[in-house]
Amino acid sequence: MNVVLISLLFGAVLYTEGMINIIETKQTNGTFWLAGRHQCARLGGALVSFNSQKELWWVKGYVKELCNKRNYWFSGNDVRHEGIWSWNPNTGEINRDCRDWAHGEPNSWRGLEQDCALMWASRGYSWDDEQCHLPKEYICERHMFSETVCSCRI
Structure with a gap:
């Protein structure tokens, strides 16, 4: 069985299907998507991707409990092919059964390049497409007992 650890600045929470680190960035205004991706890699992980509805709803419930009303980047993006949402690293399209x-959404609002996905606080942490350069918090994932970076598991 895999074990998931959600790690914050002041503690950790275990989950039973993988390892997820939620990183509260030290910047008051968050960080942009690519910087979040690099920070996750430095931690031995990747921006979180969801391989099941159970995992998606568990993470969504957890960030709701934080009560901080922040938006969180995750690995969903359509950087390579507009309108085709995939996990990062790009290992295939996001499973249609595991979207929220x-x-x-997604809508590339007003024609903006909104190529990165986030969990949108004002919409109950449902997904939104957003401009990748905007500062947000982010969610990292890595398998416990593994030194390798996670890949999409759809």
Whole structure:
């Protein structure tokens, strides 16, 4: 059995299906998507991807409990192919059974390049497409007892 650890600045929470580190960035305004991806890699992981509804809803519930009303980057993106959402590293399209887009999303609002996905606090942490350069918090994932970076498991 895999064990998941959600790690914050002041503690950790275990989950039973992988290892997820939620990193509260030290910057008051968060960090951009690519910097979050690099920080996760430095920690031996990757921006979180969801391989099951159970994992998605567990992480979503956990960030709701933080009560900080912040938006969180995860690995979903359509950087390589507009409109084709994939996990990062790009190992394939996001499983249609494991999506949680907010109503009307993704939409590249007003024609903006919104190529990165986030969990949108004001929409109950459903997904939104957003400009990758905007500062947000981010969620990292890595397997416990593994030194390798996670890949998509869809």
